[in-house]
Amino acid sequence: MDRREFVKLAGLGGVVFASGLPGYAHAQKPEDFFFVQLTDTHWGYKNDSVNPDAGQTLKRVVAAVNGLAVQPDFVMFTGDLTQTTDDPKVRRQRLAEFREQVAPLRARVRFMAGEHDASLDGGEAYKELFGELYYTFDHKGVHFIVIDNISDRAPIIGEKQLGWLRAHLATRDRNERIVVLTHRPLFDLYPQWDWATRDGAQAIEMLMPFRNVTVFYGHIHHEYHHLTGHIAHHAAMSPMFPLAPVGTMPKKTQMPWDAAAPLKGLGWRTVKSADGFMQMNDIPLRG
Amino acid sequence: MARPVPLVRRRLLLALAGASLLPAAGSRGAGTIRMTAEKFKFTPQEIRLKRGETVALELVSLDRLHGFSAPDFGVRADVIPGRPVRLELTPTRAGEFTFVCDNFCGDDHDEMSGTFVVD
Numbered sequence: 001m002d003r004r005e006f007v008k009l010a011g012l013g014g015v016v017f018a019s020g021l022p023g024y025a026h027a028q029k030p031e032d033f034f035f036v037q038l039t040d041t042h043w044g045y046k047n048d049s050v051n052p053d054a055g056q057t058l059k060r061v062v063a064a065v066n067g068l069a070v071q072p073d074f075v076m077f078t079g080d081l082t083q084t085t086d087d088p089k090v091r092r093q094r095l096a097e098f099r100e101q102v103a104p105l106r107a108r109v110r111f112m113a114g115e116h117d118a119s120l121d122g123g124e125a126y127k128e129l130f131g132e133l134y135y136t137f138d139h140k141g142v143h144f145i146v147i148d149n150i151s152d153r154a155p156i157i158g159e160k161q162l163g164w165l166r167a168h169l170a171t172r173d174r175n176e177r178i179v180v181l182t183h184r185p186l187f188d189l190y191p192q193w194d195w196a197t198r199d200g201a202q203a204i205e206m207l208m209p210f211r212n213v214t215v216f217y218g219h220i221h222h223e224y225h226h227l228t229g230h231i232a233h234h235a236a237m238s239p240m241f242p243l244a245p246v247g248t249m250p251k252k253t254q255m256p257w258d259a260a261a262p263l264k265g266l267g268w269r270t271v272k273s274a275d276g277f278m279q280m281n282d283i284p285l286r287g
Numbered sequence: 288m289a290r291p292v293p294l295v296r297r298r299l300l301l302a303l304a305g306a307s308l309l310p311a312a313g314s315r316g317a318g319t320i321r322m323t324a325e326k327f328k329f330t331p332q333e334i335r336l337k338r339g340e341t342v343a344l345e346l347v348s349l350d351r352l353h354g355f356s357a358p359d360f361g362v363r364a365d366v367i368p369g370r371p372v373r374l375e376l377t378p379t380r381a382g383e384f385t386f387v388c389d390n391f392c393g394d395d396h397d398e399m400s401g402t403f404v405v406d
Contacts, residue, residue: 155391191358194397
């Protein structure tokens with residue numbers, strides 16, 4: 001593995017990874033900054049055998065982020081804000097409650113949906129409360145692209161959005177620093193557990209000509225780091241419940257609650273953009 | 288609720304599904320296993336197969352859109368109410384192989400999976 005692309009660093013309180021291609025300067029040098037990735041908060045989840053304290057989990061992680069000595073530039077939620085439901089009223093109620101739960105965050109917040117929020121109604125309720133399912137934004141010289149691979153029942157991006165992505169990327173500088181945010185992995189992580197995006201390879205192919213691309217995603221409820229060519233993909237822990245590490249069980253499994261270590265496997269992430277690297281610190285949730 | 292599909296149309300859909308999903312070879316004489324998909328389980332959940340023996344799976348959804356995917360055999364299909372779908376596979380090695388629903392179908396979607404046991 002190329003050190004320039006994927007570097008493990010010593011971490012304090014978590015494991016730090018870094019990815020990027022320092023040395024490829026962009027015309028406008030990005031300023032250093034950091035953001036927080038929170039993913040798979042599953043507000044409305046109830047299963048005492050996995051997380052008997054589900055009602056307090058989100059409060060705990062909000063307090064942890066607010067307790068950072070230096071506040072992040074923003075907090076990015078990468079989907080599955082809520083636990084799914086067949087009832088459209090309950091879906092809207094959970095999304096609204098989630099928004100209230102995270103309102104105390106001191107930093108600016110940005111959202112994207114997961115399949116639990118948006119798959120059963122094509123994102124209708126999510127869009128009412130939070131806005132578009134896919135979009136871009138710029139922050140201190142880094143270009144962020146939010147890709148929706150969850151609002152269809154199938155794990156796809158879809159032709160329409162792929163067309164939009166193709167047209168959008170055609171307008172960008174190939175030396176630009178790009179961060180892609182998705183909920184599901186874009187690559188075939190483990191289709192045996194439905195951890196894949198069927199047409200994700202098309203998006204990756206479109207991103208390949210860009211020299212500095214990092215993808216952050218959720219969905220799998222544990223840390224996972226992977227390279228497709230020079231593009232690094234990083235999944236983060238969930239603060240609500242952990243899933244067994246990929247391929248370690250016959251079936252996808254929610255890890256049972258451990259009374260001796262009640263917050264085991266739960267966590268969140270900070271991402272620092274500095275000197276061409278995206279440096280991640282994956283932080284276990286604490287009581 | 289899905290409307291019932293006329294028998295002739297059902298046969299046509301079945302034939303079309305088979306034509307698009309079945310490999311040209313091996314379709315003759317295959318044993319057929321009928322499967323149902325519903326929130327949030329496949330029936331049967333465990334299917335025993337023999338190495339080298341082609342089998343046809345005939346799937347029908349009893350409630351809503353589901354998916355059927357057996358990545359180790361390179362087969363998948365949407366499973367739509369009122370539209371039975373037929374797939375064929377020929378295991379080439381022994382072992383246990385997972386199949387899953389790969390269209391998000393609700394709260395316990397993650398539980399919707401099963402196992403091929405190949406002797």
